[in-house]
């Protein structure tokens with residue numbers, strides 16, 4: 001069913017694109033003063049190249065700093081502007097994405113959970129994912145709860161992550177230690193989650209701005225105030241000391257309403273940031289709350305025509 005839906009989306013987007021409707025609509029569409037902040041985690045190089053090829057024809061790619069200045073009325077930006085952001089600092093970015101950014105000379109921002117760069121360990125929820133998808137065990141125990149693995153491993157992964165995201169940092173790390181102490185699983189699922197190194201980050205600085213995404217990628221909503229300050233300001237300090245540049249932008253880990261609140265946003269604001277990005281779907285306009293900016297998650301969008309048709313809002317009958 002999903003395959004059929006993908007084919008329909010692709011045909012529809014090609015028709016809109018090839019007929020010239022997309023570019024005509026982009027000139028006249030209402031709300032064209034909005035900026036779309038795109039969000040990626042992992043994306044295949046050929047798909048990302050196709051996204052960028054289509055984007056540069058129909059949109060202007062601006063930096064996140066330009067976008068923030070625009071939202072505060074300090075800068076004018078071209079109509080139909082977009083910002084490219086990536087989260088979680090996977091090594092795949094260096095191999096597959098950075099060469100394309102360089103080739104097309106477009107700016108991007110990467111949000112970095114700094115502990116994983118220091119430790120060179122994949123992020124905790126990716127280790128959980130590798131375990132859930134690679135284990136032969138029938139169930140996993142998280143504290144007092146038992147999660148059955150079953151056929152649908154994606155569901156099991158979400159259940160385990162939700163349980164761990166409901167714990168304090170101390171309890172989460174104790175549960176993770178317990179989970180991995182005797183775990184046996186194939187490591188073929190973990191390779192894609194290897195983090196960038198500081199050397200790779202330094203090499204990309206001319207094209208990519210590296211910004212804060214906490215130390216350990218926790219659910220900020222459940223942290224004590226001192227833990228919030230440590231995670232948010234600690235990651236800013238670590239990046240600034242290591243890269244010798246000022247860090248002004250922040251992205252909430254996980255980024256949905258369940259993962260931050262007013263208190264969390266206040267700690268970010270007081271920590272010396274200009275804005276904070278969510279993963280709540282939407283575009284941004286002047287006057288928006290800078291500490292709850294929406295983004296459009298693009299990891300699963302199969303080609304550039306679909307992306308541009310979706311961004312143009314000519315997406316009349318396929319909403320997902």
Ligand SMILES: [Zn+2]
Nearest residue numbers: 087088253254
């Ligand atoms: Zn993240």
